[in-house]
Amino acid sequence: MSWIYLILAGVLEMFGVTMISSLHKNRNWQSLFMLFAGFGGSFLLLAFAMEELPMGTAYAIWTGIGASGGAVLGMILYGESKDWKRIFFIFLVLGAAVGLKLTS
Incomplete structure (x- = not known):
């Protein structure tokens, strides 16, 4: 359940x-x-997840999902660059998070 x-x-x-x-675009209370x-x-x-998972692993995976997902959402929703180098480094972030899980 902690992984979920x-x-x-x-x-x-x-x-x-x-x-x-x-x-930043709307400045309304709903967005806030x-x-x-x-x-x-x-x-x-x-x-809740950190009740069972090691702190370092949980935090790294959480930030990896957030950072990578935020970058991908920026590409999809806001037309940010889809350069292959950017996508490569997103995969590096995700690979590092998976690597931490495999070694712990």
Whole structure:
């Protein structure tokens, strides 16, 4: 169950990052509320996941999902660069997170 919490925490982290961009564009209370809800839920689920998973592994995977997912969402939703080098380094981040899991 802790892995499910961790993956959901990463997805909510991606949502929170997307809401930062939304808040910059819209400047309304709904975007602000969604930003706090996304990051708040992300931290809560990360805490639940860390009850069973080692801190270093959980945090690395959580940040890997959030950073990589945020970059991919930026490409999809906001037309950010889809250069092959950028995609390569996103895969490096994800590979490092998987590597931490395999070694712990």
